Amino acid sequence: MGDASTVLTAAEARHLLQRSGFGATPAAVAKIVSRGDTRGTAVDRILGFAPKKFQPGGKGKDPSLQESHDKWIAFMLKAKFPLQEKLVLFWHDHFATSNAKVGNVAQMAQQNLLLRLFCKGNFRDFVKAMTKNPAMMEFLDTVRSGRHHPNENYARELQELFTLGVLDSAGNPNYTQDDIVQIARAFSGWRYDDKGVAFLDPDHHDFMADFPERGPKTIFTTRGGFGSGGRSFAANGEGAAEIDTVIDILFAHTDTDGKSTIARRMARRLLEYFAHADPDLAVIDDVVQASGFAATWDVGALVRAILVHDAFYETAVTPPFGPTTKKSVTWPIDYVVSTLRVLNVKPVGKHRDDLRVEGGDSIRNRLGDMGQSLFEPPSVFGWDWETAWISSATLLARFAFVRDVVGARVKGKSGFHPEKLIDVKLTNPGAIVDAVTDLLGVGDQLTSGERDVLIAYLTDGGLQPTIDLTNPDVLNVKLHGLFALVLESPAYQLH
């Protein structure tokens, strides 16, 4: 059992860097180990960034989806604090908004900036800001909601997906259809101006309505721990403040166990993201407790509590793997960005061309084939995680990307140069395999059988007892091939 004061081993340091960022180079791991960092000090350093005001596509411009996409990828590739982008990706999935419906890349880029500014900020303020975000208002029809027919889309997803969840930990519903209807009334009439600033158009808002039968709005009369009276807010007069009142009420919602519903749910989601599917309730309560999230709504504190918790280090276990071992499938974006960063391959994208590995297909195409088109999540539910990432089509897309990367045999930073990544003076096949698998962060994740497969490949089934990597033919075939195999291996699809 460890905690924030536990000194990180090399394996743990690597795991921390991989999961909180994009890949872990041996140099970065060595730095943590040589400093003798504890979990706490390492995590504080990783989290110690001030969110950058980066907006893919720029302000005031009318970027294409391809441009914005590529700018975001380029930003991830050189991010000094990759946890920031890891969190932005989490929020992009959490507040899933697709340009397929929004149809306005500038608004998508503006939302992306919002995700970044709040990525480790106050979650309650984040939800309030997202509620008034133009892309979200388009995506979930807030702009099409008026007092005569309040549109329930946002009111539903706000509760089901963005905050409470459908059911609490005990399996009881967190809200009712009537709560959706009442909250939809409160949100009616919100529009945004041509600068993207939301405002309440009183003509379309409920409180101006001369429908006396509507009366004051009352929500959560049966759920949320508010007692049989529920929580009411004024029938007339609150106007623009009503929307924040509703969100404040949501954040006071408690579940069957009397715990904060939102705190538990967000802790669960972040644990699923950073660690593995199906975290224990005890772990969830641990990190909520340790972070004070239920009172402060400080996402950064919650993330810190997760990254120093034992449960986070669970998926780093080494073979043998059994039925209770926890493993998690890497997201396509993580797969692509980590690989390029660790292998130091810089994609090219001159002029109007799409960003691509030199000689390969466009990265956006490759990611789309892998099942993750940024700015275009498949639905408001975001992407399906874990084994849903894996299908014949998506595996072939991952392997095609690997071919692009190891096939980039060009000079300069846009090419793949394995001779600069490992010591070519190594001749022992096992040592070469270890160097490559360590570099790619799976050295301790392979079974001895899998390691033997790689050695057999390198030695042509034992025919070559030593390997001369200074021979260009051997380097071009076998070393490139070995990198490809490791990138294609089941272990590299996991973390």
Place this chain on the structure above:
Amino acid sequence: MAITRRQFLKRSGAVSAAALLGPSLFTNPFVRRALADTIGDRYLVVLFLDGGNDGLNTVVPVDDGGGSLRTAYEAARLTGTGGLRLTPSDLGTTLIGADPNTGSQLGLHPGCTGFKQLYDAGKLAVIQGCGYPDYSLSHDQSRAIWMAGDPSTPGGAAGWVGKHLAANYVGSEIPAVCISDRIAGELRQSTTSVLAVGRLRDLGFPYDDVSGDDLAAKRAAVAALYDTAGSGTQSTIRYIGESGTATLLASESYPALDDLYVTDRSAFNDAYDTVNRSTARDLREIAKMIYGVKQGAANVHARFFQLANGGYDTHSDQGAADPAGQHYGLHKEVGDSLKVFYDDLADMGVADKVCLVVWSEFSRRVPQNDSGTDHGSQGPMFVIGGAVTGGVYGNHPNIDPAALDDNGNTVYSQAAGGFRSTDFRDVYGTILKHWLNVPAPTILSSVLPVDGGDPDTQWTAPNFDMGFLT
């Protein structure tokens, strides 16, 4: 698992180990037969007409019969430059049955000669006026609704065929293939593998192929790594292992179907080339897989296919009966391609085993614009197959100017009476029930949930016995 080294073929753009694998792989235990007890030896093909096909110029009223469809048609579709009106003589050689409601004689677009031949053979069901309540005029939204078979949720990432696949197949199987770079919405789900491939001969495991000499060693290593993972006890690792093994074997087995088909069925291979359009070539890829399954090719178990043809968004320059027109060309392409495909299947002896459904995300505006048509609402679907009972099903939408909504589009109605619309979910449901043997309660609970609300304007009373399949 020991795999002996074999020679590998190099192909344009990709490398595959096609056709040269030994018997040990042909009996690989990871690859199971498709679930024969679910659908027997049947196949389902879904063909999407992308862009919104103009239904009014696809199934056209030739006369008024006992109503006024032709009169209304002529008011909406004009003559002269840019005019889209199809005259009775244009339609003379592609007549089909009468509209069940008005008795109006119907004709297919003159480009639909292939469809007409299938109709005359009794193998084409024309289902008029298919739509859904509160229609969307957005391509994306309407397409998503049709693909999911569910207008109610903004999400619903799984497709209507995908939901069926997820319930019946597991991770190590590849029951479906999409003739495309990406998995189409109809097939989307997250339980079993779907292959997306444009041309089978180009499918291959994407090895880095700098020399070609090393491929056998690479192949052996990949196979061994995934084999090891697939035999593990940790469920995620095992799933990846099984999927990877199935993918590797498929990447080697499917390309071989190309050679097999071209060798064995050269006359039909040429017939698709004669049509010389992408729909014909896409259907030929499906024919190759069906032929492969029939010949017992190893590791090939696909039963569900999706393909699409684009270009139906004919806002301008749509064309009427002139063979050089856009819409004519689209109908000619798809009809001729389907005719060759059907004949090919019949010659293989499997026409009775294949059901093909054609859909589009919406029809087009009843009144034409300058030279084309804008987005509309209900349109016709087609169902084709040896086991299909051909004929005209469903009512022609009411195109009387007074009956259109403010957007100039036909109105969806489930109210009893002459112009009752067909909901597209009744067509899907009939296929699920009578072709895939899914019980109606299962269809309703897991694939096609009914709407709530007003039974005259919403889909509350499904009919999965439309009659074109029994």
Place this chain on the structure above:
Amino acid sequence: MLAAVAIIAATARPAAAITVGGGGGARTDCLAVFQAPVNTPASHPRSIVCADGDPTCDADGVVNGVCAIAIAVCANSTFSPMCTLAGVQSITIAHARDDGDPKFDPAMQALQQRVQSEIDPPTSTTGLCTSPTTLRVPIRGPFGNGMCKPRKAVVDMVTLSTVIDGAVYRDADRLRVRCEPAPDGCTAQALFSGTFDRIQRQIFDQSCAVSGCHDSQSRAGDLLLEPGAAYTNLVDAAPANLNANAAGWKRVHVLDATTGDPDTSLLLQKLLGPPAGFGARMPFNRRPLDRALIDVVELWIAAGAPQTGWVPGTD
């Protein structure tokens, strides 16, 4: 309907199609090329400058305010001895997807569709061409001074090669088209069949029912201004704007068959710049319409907004 059309049509001959590389280096130029009736500059034609009705370039051969330019695409062309590459992986026409792209153009979509269906990349077959599709470029006008102006259009195409000797080549092609009014070809009577037809084609089709606005894909404000929908969406229809609605306005306020009230017709007021609370001026974020065109709308409404025929002063 189109009064002046028949005169030149009698002598129309098919537009001549010339193969043109259109841009990029000489070595890659042949991966994909346009076939179009290029005529400018005369020495080595690369662009099209076409007078409405000129049968050598306008495929409809009639003075109707629109140049119909027949354009085809060919892959792996053999037109230039400088270029011997063969192997096309993909051909992408810009603005061919109706996905909210503000520059979406159905003609580009039609061209892309023909490429997919008839060339069906990837292919290395030489000289493989699509059938021609028609790019319709309308002239601009007539404006208040009775003048018309030319309109320009551009077709952009990007072609990627298959891997040829280890490299992928990129060929970017651009075809410029300029449609000029015919001499004496700038009268409303000649170009349109009636007042509403003029409003539809000169105002709605060009400034309102465009991608991202009041077209079927976007349907901004639940208002469709496409042909077949615009009239019923407007005339005697209640506005969505609550203030206008409460004030008893209509989108087009018709009093009887020959009288309407422009002052309480939101369509006209939106073009002029509406009162506070009645929404933004239209076209949104664009320059206001030519005053003479707004006058056409006003006269049309005052005359009871007839669906056919000419309202005096609007021709």
